[in-house]
Amino acid sequence: MAESSGNCTAPELPRHLIHHILSFLSSRESTKASILSKAWFWAWQTRPELEFNSDICASKKLKQVGGIWAFSLSEIHKNEIYEELFEQIKKTLKPYSRQGICVDTVNLEIGEIVDSQWNPLVQKCAKGAVKNGVRNLHFSIPKCDLPEIVFRAKSLVDLSVSWANIPRL
Structure with missing residues (x-):
């Protein structure tokens, strides 16, 4: 046996x-x-598919502060949401960079609670995605600028954009 x-x-x-x-x-x-x-x-x-959504962070914050509507959040809470999403993007993209792994799809959706101050976060996400060979990029970023780096991405096959400011090149 x-x-x-x-x-x-x-x-x-x-x-x-x-x-x-x-x-x-x-x-x-x-x-x-x-x-x-x-x-x-x-x-x-x-x-291979990454999802970053400010509305998810906002709903968590609303539960914490007992609010009902996203527009009722204070500037401090909006900044906390920004920082949380920024850290999530940084932390998520780190293993891809370290291991040289390509990202197939990145979805970045930012709700109506934002303004142009979110541009650095959008830039960071786009730069990290392009650096990791993203093939599909989907942005819903009202009041934010579409990063110029996406137009130079050699790996990009599909770009979907809604509610973004598109810069003149």
Whole structure:
């Protein structure tokens, strides 16, 4: 009879297959799946489609302050939302840069609570996406400037823009 060491390990799937599986799961489910193994965690951390949405940060802030409408947020709370989203973008793009992994799709949606002060965040997101070989870029950025770097992106296949100021080149 074969001896059992008590550890049952299955061979790891390739990262692209894990990405494919994770693409069928909700954010919550894919986060839970990331604890299966180191390979699943790294695949979850470097998923090919990235979503950044200021409305999600705003709704969290509204729950904290007991507000109902985004326009009722104070400038301090709007700045906190900006900082939180900025940090999320920086933290999310870091593993891609470090490991030289391409990003397939980046969606950046900024709600109506913003003004042109958000331009640095939009620039950071676009620069990080282009640096990591983004193929699909979707911006919904009212009152913000569309970064010029997206027009020089060699990897870009699809650019979708709504509610952005487009600079003259």
